[in-house]
Amino acid sequence: MRGFCNYLKNGSSSVAIMVAVATSAAFNPAFAQDQGVEQVVVSASRISIAGYQQPTPVTVLDARSLEQEAKADIGDAIRQLPAVSGGSPQSGSNAITISGAPAGQSNLSLRGLGTLRTLVLVDGQRVVQSNITGGVDLNTIPSSLVQRVDVVTGGASAAWGSDAVAGVVNLVINKNFTGLKANMEFSDNSSDLYRTFKAEASYGTSFDGDRGHVIVSGAFVNSPDTVYSGQNEWYNKTQLVPNPVYNAATNPSVPQLIRVSNIGQSTATPGGLIVSNPAGTTPGSANLLRNLMFTGPNAAVTRINPGNIVGPAAWGGDLNYYTSQTPITQTAIPYRSTTLFAYGSYKLSDTVRASVQLNYGKSFSQNSGQAAMRLGNLVIEADNPYIPQTVRDLMTANGIPRFTMGTLNTNNADLRNLNPRLASTTLGIPVNNNYRQQMRGVFTLDGTLGNDWSWNAYYQHGITKVALRVLANTLTGRVTQAADAVRVTPGNVGASGLAVGSIACRSTLGSPTNGCLPLNVFGEGVASPDTIAWINSYNDIDDEDITLNQDVAAASMQGVLPWGLSAGKIAVAFGAEYRKEGGRTVADPRANAAQWASGNFANFAGQYHVEEGFLQVDVPVLKDNVVQSLDFSAAGRLTSYSTSGMVETWKLGATSELSDDIRLRVTWSTDIRAPGASVSSRRCGRKPSALSSTT
Numbered sequence: 001m002r003g004f005c006n007y008l009k010n011g012s013s014s015v016a017i018m019v020a021v022a023t024s025a026a027f028n029p030a031f032a033q034d035q036g037v038e039q040v041v042v043s044a045s046r047i048s049i050a051g052y053q054q055p056t057p058v059t060v061l062d063a064r065s066l067e068q069e070a071k072a073d074i075g076d077a078i079r080q081l082p083a084v085s086g087g088s089p090q091s092g093s094n095a096i097t098i099s100g101a102p103a104g105q106s107n108l109s110l111r112g113l114g115t116l117r118t119l120v121l122v123d124g125q126r127v128v129q130s131n132i133t134g135g136v137d138l139n140t141i142p143s144s145l146v147q148r149v150d151v152v153t154g155g156a157s158a159a160w161g162s163d164a165v166a167g168v169v170n171l172v173i174n175k176n177f178t179g180l181k182a183n184m185e186f187s188d189n190s191s192d193l194y195r196t197f198k199a200e201a202s203y204g205t206s207f208d209g210d211r212g213h214v215i216v217s218g219a220f221v222n223s224p225d226t227v228y229s230g231q232n233e234w235y236n237k238t239q240l241v242p243n244p245v246y247n248a249a250t251n252p253s254v255p256q257l258i259r260v261s262n263i264g265q266s267t268a269t270p271g272g273l274i275v276s277n278p279a280g281t282t283p284g285s286a287n288l289l290r291n292l293m294f295t296g297p298n299a300a301v302t303r304i305n306p307g308n309i310v311g312p313a314a315w316g317g318d319l320n321y322y323t324s325q326t327p328i329t330q331t332a333i334p335y336r337s338t339t340l341f342a343y344g345s346y347k348l349s350d351t352v353r354a355s356v357q358l359n360y361g362k363s364f365s366q367n368s369g370q371a372a373m374r375l376g377n378l379v380i381e382a383d384n385p386y387i388p389q390t391v392r393d394l395m396t397a398n399g400i401p402r403f404t405m406g407t408l409n410t411n412n413a414d415l416r417n418l419n420p421r422l423a424s425t426t427l428g429i430p431v432n433n434n435y436r437q438q439m440r441g442v443f444t445l446d447g448t449l450g451n452d453w454s455w456n457a458y459y460q461h462g463i464t465k466v467a468l469r470v471l472a473n474t475l476t477g478r479v480t481q482a483a484d485a486v487r488v489t490p491g492n493v494g495a496s497g498l499a500v501g502s503i504a505c506r507s508t509l510g511s512p513t514n515g516c517l518p519l520n521v522f523g524e525g526v527a528s529p530d531t532i533a534w535i536n537s538y539n540d541i542d543d544e545d546i547t548l549n550q551d552v553a554a555a556s557m558q559g560v561l562p563w564g565l566s567a568g569k570i571a572v573a574f575g576a577e578y579r580k581e582g583g584r585t586v587a588d589p590r591a592n593a594a595q596w597a598s599g600n601f602a603n604f605a606g607q608y609h610v611e612e613g614f615l616q617v618d619v620p621v622l623k624d625n626v627v628q629s630l631d632f633s634a635a636g637r638l639t640s641y642s643t644s645g646m647v648e649t650w651k652l653g654a655t656s657e658l659s660d661d662i663r664l665r666v667t668w669s670t671d672i673r674a675p676g677a678s679v680s681s682r683r684c685g686r687k688p689s690a691l692s693s694t695t
Contacts, residue, residue, distance in 0.1 A: 047558055047573045047618055059083060061149040063174070070185055072198040072221050074143040075106035078169065083153045085112040104335050104365025104434050107135040110153050113166035117673065119156070121170040125442055128462025128550035132583055132604070138171075140361030140438050142217045142341040144181065144200045147174035157649040157671035158635035161577070161612060165671040175343060175355070177204040177215050191233055194332040196223040208346075217341040226366070227332035228418050235331075236261040237321040244308050244316075264319035266309045267376030268406030271295045271524045273304075273319075274391075275376040275406055281399025289403050292391060293318075299388045299523030312375065328418060328429060330368055337363035352447040359440040364433070366420055372428035372474035372597035376406035378483055378521065385487040385503050386520040407521050409479070424472040427479075427519075427532050430598045435467040453559030459552070466546040474597040475590070478535045481507050482519035544587045544601040551580045556614075567629070568620035575614055582607030611640045628657040639672070647672045 059081055069077040078084055107115045115135035120127060122141060130137035153167035160168050182201035188194065200219035206212065229235045238261040246256050267275050272294040279286035293304045307317020338361070345355035380387065381402045382395050394400070409428030423429040444458040484506045488498045496512040498504050505516035517531040556575025564570045587601035594600045614637040622630035636650045651669035658664065 047571050047616060059151040059153075061151075063147045066143070066146060066149070070187075072185060072187065072196045072223070073106045073139060074141065074146065074149075074171075075108060075138040078108060078138075078149055078151070081151055083110055083151050083167065084108055084169075085110070102131050102133060102135070103333060103367040103432065104137075104139075104363055104436065105130055105135060106138040108138070108169050110151070110167040110169070117163065117166040119160055119164035119168045121160070121168060123173050123175075124170060125444075125458055125460055125554075126550065126552050126579065128438065128440060128464050128548060129581075130436065130438060130464055130548075131466060132546050132548065132585060137361070137363075137436075137438070139221070139337050139363060140339060140359060140440075141171055142173070142200075142202070142219060142339060142359075144183070144202050144219065145173050145177060145215065145217055145341065146171050148172050154667060154669065158614065158637045158651040158669060159616065161610075161637070162639050162647060162649055162672040165673050173343070175215065175345065176213065177202060178206060178213075179204060191231075193227045193231060194223065194225050196221070198222075212346040213344070215341070215343040217339075219339045220337070221339075222336040223332070224334050224336070225332060226330060226334055226420055229329040229331055231418075232331060237263045239263050239313065241308070241313055241315060242310050260315045262315070262320045264314040264317075264321050265375070265406075265408070266306060266312055266314035266319060268373055268408050269293055269295075269319070270408045271299065272405050272407045272522050273376075274403050277400050277403035280395070280401065282397075285398040285400055288398060289391065289394060289400065294388065294522045295524065297523055297525045299386075299526065301388050301390050328368060328371060328423070333365055333367045334420070335363065335365045337361065349447075351449070352445065355442075355444045355446075357440075357442040357444070359438070361436075361438040363436045365436075366434070367432050368420065368423055369430040369432060369470075369473075369598035372409045372430075372476070372479065374405075374407050374409060374479065376404060378405050378407060378480075379403075380405055380521075381484065381486075381506075383487070384485050386485055386518075386522050388522055405521070409474070409521075425529070425532070426472070427527050427535060428474055428597070430473040430596075431471045432599065433469045433471070435469070437465045439463045449559070453557065455555070455557040457555035460550070461552075462548075462550040464546070464548040466544075466548075468544040468546075468599070468601070470543065470596075470599050472536045473599060474535055475537055475595055476597050477595060478516070478537075479519070479597075481505055481514075481516045482531055482535055483521050485518035485520075544585055544591065544599070546583070546585045548583045549581065549607075553578045565619065565621060567623035567625070567631075570620075571618040573614075573616045577612045578609070579612075580607065580609040609642045613638050622656075628659065630654065630656045 061077060061081070066074065066077055069080075071077045108118050108120060109115050110118045116133075120136040120138070127136045127140075129135055130140070150170040150172065151167065152164075152170075156164040156168045180201070180203045183199075185196075185198040187196045198219065198221045200217070202215065202217035204213065204215040207214065229237075238259060240257045241260050241263065243255050243258045245251060246254050267273065274289045274292045276287055277285075277289045280288075291304050291306055293302050294300065295302065302318075304318035306314055306319055308315050340358075340360040342358040343355065345353055347353045379402055382392075382400065387395070395403075409426075420431050424431040440460065440462040442458055442460045444456065446454070446456040448454045482505055485503055486492065486506045486509070488496075488500050488502045488504050488509070490500055492509055493500055494509060496504075496509050498508065498512070503518045505514075505518050508514055508516050515534060517528065517534045519531045519535065520526045520528070554575065554577035556573060558571070558573035560569040560571050562569070583604065583606060585601060585604040587603050588596075590596060591599065591601045592603060614635065616633070616635040618631055618633045620629070620631050631654065633653045633655070634651070636648065638646065638648055640646045649670060649672050651667060653665070653667040653669075656664045
């Protein structure tokens with residue numbers, strides 16, 4: 001992290017030149033105006049005058065392409081673009097994360113720089129983030145009304161704000177939609193494991209002699225299946241590992257890393273694996289018990305060949321993926337959502353229009369966190385009554401006082417047929433229910449001044465509320481207590497009142513009211529349901545409530561100056577924006593004390609505000625003179641953060657059409673990493689840091 005922060009602080013500047021075929025160039029406002037669109041916002045620029053070509057290229061997905069993709073999640077279509085080298089679908093990397101409530105979201109990440117540095121807009125307007133760690137959930141946007149998606153990956157900070165350091169994804173809504181359309185979609189994967197159903201309908205109509213327009217839209221998505229990695233036929237746990245025959249001195253010609261499938265866990269298995277033991281009373285007894293593995297309901301003891309071991313990875317021996325590791329990582333999670341959208345506009349005069357946009361989204365998703373594994377760090381004393389007899393005999397004969405083992409704590413679960421209900425009854429697999437609501441309202445005024453100028457102003461208020469309810473989460477301290485079991489004898493019963501001959505927690509002998517129940521960690525399917533219930537503390541659900549708020553007031557104007565060069569008039573755009581964001585989380589007290597195995601949320605409250613102003617100019621330099629056209633552009637933005645003070649972003653660019661087939665572009669920009677991209681993000685230093693971007 002320190003190296004990346006230093007890179008951001010130091011920054012760098014460079015210039016890149018791009019040659020593009022004209023027919024695949026950025027979105028052309030002149031074409032759109034020919035199609036009857038009133039105004040076009042070109043996402044790489046604030047200038048949307050017919051015929052203007054911005055120096056920063058834009059990748060565009062139009063409505064026809066989106067319909068042909070027929071994705072229930074519009075993000076799946078966008079993520080196929082080369083520029084979108086990251087982010088996560090509603091069932092993706094977020095599916096294994098509990099903290100921060102990202103599961104079930106559809107996020108985007110441009111150029112692999114992360115969701116915090118990718119600005120997602122709807123019609124050029126901001127959207128409240130969907131969780132405390134940042135990012136806009138695309139599932140809350142009415143995909144049936146999206147007429148195009150613009151993706152910009154360079155120099156966007158000067159136009160849209162410093163949190164667009166990776167670029168901008170702008171989803172443009174068809175606000176002129178008229179008529180009724182509805183569709184239903186059903187999909188499944190090739191293994192018949194992940195079904196998805198989607199139904200949506202939209203209606204739009206004009207009134208009062210076309211002065212007013214109203215659109216309503218709704219969508220429902222249901223994807224009920226949970227898919228674990230081990231249930232996929234294609235999954236074989238493949239990763240790069242050090243080549244055991246590589247030697248820099250004696251055998252440097254072979255690959256240093258090789259790709260190996262069926263990688264296992266080197267320090268734990270579902271039924272338990274001894275990783276070490278101290279020396280006993282006989283010579284050579286140190287680690288005598290190492291590599292003894294316990295399997296099945298009777299804890300059958302097998303001495304395994306660990307094969308090649310590097311850190312947690314094991315291969316080439318008996319510790320393969322399906323015997324030493326649990327295939328519980330989710331590749332798809334249950335998800336359902338309801339999205340409602342309403343838009344109304346009215347022309348107050350021939351030159352002024354008012355509009356209101358309302359968004360509501362509600363979703364539910366369910367995911368499992370990381371199992372409460374004890375990777376080679378669970379200490380078992382010699383008097384533990386659950387130790388299998390063959391191991392006990394070895395310990396007695398050699399005077400071994402204890403050993404250290406690892407267990408995946410997935411007792412009492414059929415891992416090949418796992419589901420969330422079954423997972424919630426296991427010792428170590430937490431199941432999290434995410435309930436999310438997002439409400440957003442936007443009031444906009446826009447209009448024209450004469451034939452050459454237009455203006456736009458809007459106020460947006462958004463609220464996101466998230467409730468997390470984590471079932472079957474494991475209290476880490478109770479695992480240690482319960483695993484330290486002893487047989488009650490006349491010598492240790494004391495005043496505990498426990499029955500002599502029974503098995504109890506060692507801690508209960510000194511504190512009979514602590515409620516601890518002993519845990520058998522040897523074998524599979526052997527843990528007592530009562531013990532699991534005590535360790536998981538089903539009556540004390542780990543929960544977190546998140547509330548996020550965003551308020552934005554922005555105004556901009558664009559047009560052409562009455563003067564210019566012989567090639568044409570100078571185009572100008574300028575504006576200002578005020579944004580306030582805040583967040584609050586209320587967590588379970590045990591989470592604040594970091595007592596749970598997963599999802600130890602912390603109470604949090606914070607807010608920041610930003611004032612920004614921008615100016616952009618485009619100067620036609622040549623027209624049908626030496627080249628067909630040559631335009632110069634410049635943009636600058638001043639941003640004042642309440643957390644870090646004033647920063648500047650800027651961009652210089654030029655566009656030249658050499659012929660009908662060849663267009664040259666060059667840009668040079670400096671973008672700023674926003675300190676407030678997430679209300680919970682950490683800053684590398686006092687001030688935001690520069691990161692140069694070229695296209």
